[in-house]
Amino acid sequence: MSDRDDRNRAATEARHYNPYPSEFLEREFEIYDLLREQLPIARSEVMSNTTLGEAKGGWVLTRYDDGSEVLRDPETFSNQTLAYPVRPWIPQAIDPPMHTSYRRILNPWFAPEAMTKLEPHLEQYANELADKMLEKDEFDFVADYADPFPTVIFCELAGFPADDYPRIMDWKNIIMHGGDGHRRGHDLTCAKARELGHDVDGDDGLTNEAALAARAAAAGEVYQYFQQLLDARRESPQDDLVSKLLTAKYEGERPLTQEEIEDTLFLLFMAGLDTVASALGLMIQDFAQNEVKRKEFIELMDSDDPSQLSQAIEELVRVHSIVLLPRRVTREASFHGAVFQPEDTVMVPTQASNRDPEAFPDPNTLIFDRMPNRHLGFGLGPHRCLGIHLARRELRIALQVFHRKCPNYRLDPNKTANAFGGMKGLASLPLVRT
Ligand code: HEM
Numbered sequence: 271m272s273d274r275d276d277r278n279r280a281a282t283e284a285r286h287y288n289p290y291p292s293e294f295l296e297r298e299f300e301i302y303d304l305l306r307e308q309l310p311i312a313r314s315e316v317m318s319n320t321t322l323g324e325a326k327g328g329w330v331l332t333r334y335d336d337g338s339e340v341l342r343d344p345e346t347f348s349n350q351t352l353a354y355p356v357r358p359w360i361p362q363a364i365d366p367p368m369h370t371s372y373r374r375i376l377n378p379w380f381a382p383e384a385m386t387k388l389e390p391h392l393e394q395y396a397n398e399l400a401d402k403m404l405e406k407d408e409f410d411f412v413a414d415y416a417d418p419f420p421t422v423i424f425c426e427l428a429g430f431p432a433d434d435y436p437r438i439m440d441w442k443n444i445i446m447h448g449g450d451g452h453r454r455g456h457d458l459t460c461a462k463a464r465e466l467g468h469d470v471d472g473d474d475g476l477t478n479e480a481a482l483a484a485r486a487a488a489a490g491e492v493y494q495y496f497q498q499l500l501d502a503r504r505e506s507p508q509d510d511l512v513s514k515l516l517t518a519k520y521e522g523e524r525p526l527t528q529e530e531i532e533d534t535l536f537l538l539f540m541a542g543l544d545t546v547a548s549a550l551g552l553m554i555q556d557f558a559q560n561e562v563k564r565k566e567f568i569e570l571m572d573s574d575d576p577s578q579l580s581q582a583i584e585e586l587v588r589v590h591s592i593v594l595l596p597r598r599v600t601r602e603a604s605f606h607g608a609v610f611q612p613e614d615t616v617m618v619p620t621q622a623s624n625r626d627p628e629a630f631p632d633p634n635t636l637i638f639d640r641m642p643n644r645h646l647g648f649g650l651g652p653h654r655c656l657g658i659h660l661a662r663r664e665l666r667i668a669l670q671v672f673h674r675k676c677p678n679y680r681l682d683p684n685k686t687a688n689a690f691g692g693m694k695g696l697a698s699l700p701l702v703r704t
Contacts, residue, residue: 548695
């Protein structure tokens with residue numbers, strides 16, 4: 271095939287770029303490689319920046335250097351992009367300088383020392399879940415382990431009662447997974463839309479309008495839930511994030527408003543529930559099919575040098591990046607030959623940046639001692655992941671505990687995993703112990 275054909279193919283892929291449905295995942299890396307080689311700053315006509323959002327067009331950036339440049343420049347590339355179900359969430363949808371003030375409040379609560387103190391509890395809970403899951407030889411790694419582990423830990427940190435886990439998961443699945451191939455997210459969204467009086471006929475009958483209404487209703491319920499919790503903590507404070515937010519001071523001067531607290535809790539809820547679970551599912555799916563790398567990883571777990579295991583975790587996050595990072599252009603900007611207009615969306619899929627061979631030689635291979643490894647899996651610039659120290663510990667401990675108890679496993683040949691796109695991950699991963 272000629273260069274011209276490849277370029278035409280790339281232009282077609284870019285025009286139709288939609289990373290949200292699960293079908294996209296079947297060709298995800300092939301598409302990103304083609305774009306990076308042929309059209310690294312590609313114009314897309316139909317791109318939306320949410321699972322259910324309106325398609326407005328924009329740009330897809332597949333090179334590591336270009337993505338990094340965008341993430342480092344919040345003045346030109348604003349974080350206020352999505353259609354928020356209630357209000358823009360804090361701090362992720364707020365630009366500096368206000369963003370900096372919010373991060374100053376939140377950073378100490380997620381600092382490395384605070385997270386290290388949690389480690390014995392993380393170990394104990396991971397062990398408990400793994401023991402229960404491994405009572406059977408066939409199990410669902412995501413439903414039985416990857417989902418509850420970070421979610422319950424996050425609920426404890428936040429101050430959400432443990433008994434609320436099922437409804438918290440249901441809300442999260444409607445808000446985040448109404449239209450991305452997540453089966454339970456889809457079913458719950460259909461049920462909620464019907465409850466609201468929308469005519470949802472069969473599995474394919476969910477319109478965007480009905481899904482958006484269901485999402486807004488679920489978000490409304492989450493906000494109400496926060497309001498009740500805040501009232502309870504005002505009466506009797508505990509050692510949790512809800513109580514900490516009630517006493518926090520913006521710029522050391524004024525208390526946060528009720529709305530600011532709710533919008534912060536909402537973002538923490540979205541970021542804290544899904545991310546580690548998604549990454550864990552993808553990592554184990556890969557290990558289930560790649561015995562050599564799995565064994566290599568298990569050997570590193572017993573290494574005398576703990577930094578080797580930490581490096582391996584970073585490499586797993588690079589290869590199994592889950593986050594798409596959309597930005598809104600604030601002013602006309604020339605960008606390496608392209609001209610961005612105000613209000614354009616620029617999408618940085620970390621899945622593409624992190625497999626750019628210019629930045630990561632042999633990018634599709636897990637190289638556990640890769641150095642340097644400045645991947646974008648946790649973002650870059652002012653919005654770099656607040657939960658990074660928690661996430662790293664959860665990933666390490668969850669993988670260690672599972673592999674100590676179950677070093678040999680494979681994909682269940684009689685069942686299929688349920689993958690979802692966008693902020694991608696797995697809703698289920700059936701495995702068999704071998
Ligand atoms: C494997 C797990 C995780 C991954 C891959 C991940 C990835 C990311 C990425 C890429 C960003 C940047 C967003 C942007 O630039 O717009 C981000 C931001 C954020 N993450 Fe994480 N995250 C993970 C776990 C967590 C956890 C466990 C929390 C916990 C509470 C968390 C809280 C946040 C928050 C609050 C932000 C917004 C920061 C800001 O805008 O300043 N993340 N994360």
